[in-house]
Amino acid sequence: MSKRKQSQGCRPIVRRTFLFLIGIALARVLADYFAIAQNRNNFLTLAGQMWQKSLAFLSKQQSNQTPLPLPKNPVVKIQKNPQTLPNNPIVKAQETTQPNAKNPPAVQSQPQIIRRSANQAKPVQVSSKTVAGASFYLTTIDLADPEIYITIGLANDAALANNSQVTHGDEPFENMVARYRAAVVANGTFFGKDDQKAVLGNMVAAGKFLKYSRWENYGTTLGIKAGNQLEMVTARIEGKPDWSQHWFSLTCGPRLVKQGKVWLSPLSEGFKDSHVLGVGSRTAIGFPASRDKLFLVTFLDSLSLEAEAKVMRAIGCFEAMNLDGGASVGLAHRGQILLPPGRNLTNVLAVYDREYPAPAQLKQSWERFQKGDRPTPDKSVFFD
Incomplete structure (x- = not known):
C-alpha cells in the first residue's frame, strides 16, 4: 500500500x-x-x-390575510389566525403621541362617580390598532353607558372559582363564549397548570365573592366600586384593597402604569415566573385619568412587560395592569372568536351592551349594590 x-x-x-x-x-x-x-x-x-x-x-406572517366581516348575530366561529376588524383602519401612533413631562396626564385626587346616562348607550367598541410597533385589539368599555356591564364567567358555569381544595375544572373558550353570549369575551386572570387549576387572586363579580382569602397579598387589583368608581391597588406597595367595597374585582398583574407613568416592579408584587417576566403573548386592562371607561387590550404580538406598559400609556391609560397571557390569550366579539386561546380556561371577562344585553340578575345585582348591598365572604365556603 x-x-x-x-x-x-x-x-x-x-x-x-x-x-x-x-x-x-x-x-x-x-x-x-x-x-x-x-x-x-x-x-x-x-x-x-x-x-x-x-x-x-x-403570527405576523400568517395574519396578512383578507379580513372577515364580524357577524351581527351570536355565532361561534374559530379563526386559525387573528383577523383585522373590518372598517377599522390600522392606526399607528408615533412616540411623540405619548404623554411626556410637558404634557402630563391629569391627576385625579378624588375618585369620580360616573353617572349612567341613556344618551351614552352604544355598543362596546372593538377596533384594531398598531401603537409603537405593537398590534392589538382595543376594546373600549364606556362606564357611562347604562347598558354596559362587565362580569367574570367561570368554567362549566361554576358558582365559585377553583381553589386549592376544590376544582371545577377548565373549559374550551368557545363553550364559554356560547354560554355567556356577551358582546365581548376575553381571558381573565392567572390560574394553576396542575390538576387543581386554582385561580390566583381574589374575585368579585355581580357583587358576590367568587374567590376570597384573607391572606391574599400579591399582584394588583382592579376594582369597580359604587357609582362606577374605578381603583387599582398594588397590595404589597399600597396595602390590600377592600374587596367588600367592590361590585367587580379582579386581581392579576404586574402593574404597568401608575398615575400616568410606566411603573414596573413585578418582583416586589410577588411575580417570579419567567413566562410573566419575559417576552410573551399578553392581555392588559386599564383606564384613563377621567376614569369613565376601561381599555381592554389584546395583543397580537409577543412583547415584554416594559413594551406592554409603554403601549398602555400611549393609548391614554392613567392606570393599567397585565392580565393572563401566553396560551391563555383569547378574544371574542359578538360571538365570533377573533383570537382563540391555546388552552382551556377557568375564567373569562364578559362585557355586555345594548345589542348583547346583560342577564337580568346581573343588572339587579348592580341596582342592589348602588343601594348599599355589599359582598361578604361566606366563612362556610371560603377557608384558608
Whole structure:
C-alpha cells in the first residue's frame, strides 16, 4: 500500500477522535454550567424568549390575510389566525403621541362617580390598532353607558372559582363564549397548570365573592366600586384593597402604569415566573385619568412587560395592569372568536351592551349594590 493511501485512511480516524474529545470537553463544560441553578434559569428564560419571538414572527406572517366581516348575530366561529376588524383602519401612533413631562396626564385626587346616562348607550367598541410597533385589539368599555356591564364567567358555569381544595375544572373558550353570549369575551386572570387549576387572586363579580382569602397579598387589583368608581391597588406597595367595597374585582398583574407613568416592579408584587417576566403573548386592562371607561387590550404580538406598559400609556391609560397571557390569550366579539386561546380556561371577562344585553340578575345585582348591598365572604365556603 502506498504512503498516500495510508495517510488518507488515517484522516477519518483522526477526525473522529478529535471530534470525540471536543464532545467530551463540551459536555463537561455544559455540565458544570448547568450545575448552577441561576444558569439553568437564565438558559430557560432565554430559550423561552427566543421561542416567543419565533411565534410572534410566524403570527405576523400568517395574519396578512383578507379580513372577515364580524357577524351581527351570536355565532361561534374559530379563526386559525387573528383577523383585522373590518372598517377599522390600522392606526399607528408615533412616540411623540405619548404623554411626556410637558404634557402630563391629569391627576385625579378624588375618585369620580360616573353617572349612567341613556344618551351614552352604544355598543362596546372593538377596533384594531398598531401603537409603537405593537398590534392589538382595543376594546373600549364606556362606564357611562347604562347598558354596559362587565362580569367574570367561570368554567362549566361554576358558582365559585377553583381553589386549592376544590376544582371545577377548565373549559374550551368557545363553550364559554356560547354560554355567556356577551358582546365581548376575553381571558381573565392567572390560574394553576396542575390538576387543581386554582385561580390566583381574589374575585368579585355581580357583587358576590367568587374567590376570597384573607391572606391574599400579591399582584394588583382592579376594582369597580359604587357609582362606577374605578381603583387599582398594588397590595404589597399600597396595602390590600377592600374587596367588600367592590361590585367587580379582579386581581392579576404586574402593574404597568401608575398615575400616568410606566411603573414596573413585578418582583416586589410577588411575580417570579419567567413566562410573566419575559417576552410573551399578553392581555392588559386599564383606564384613563377621567376614569369613565376601561381599555381592554389584546395583543397580537409577543412583547415584554416594559413594551406592554409603554403601549398602555400611549393609548391614554392613567392606570393599567397585565392580565393572563401566553396560551391563555383569547378574544371574542359578538360571538365570533377573533383570537382563540391555546388552552382551556377557568375564567373569562364578559362585557355586555345594548345589542348583547346583560342577564337580568346581573343588572339587579348592580341596582342592589348602588343601594348599599355589599359582598361578604361566606366563612362556610371560603377557608384558608
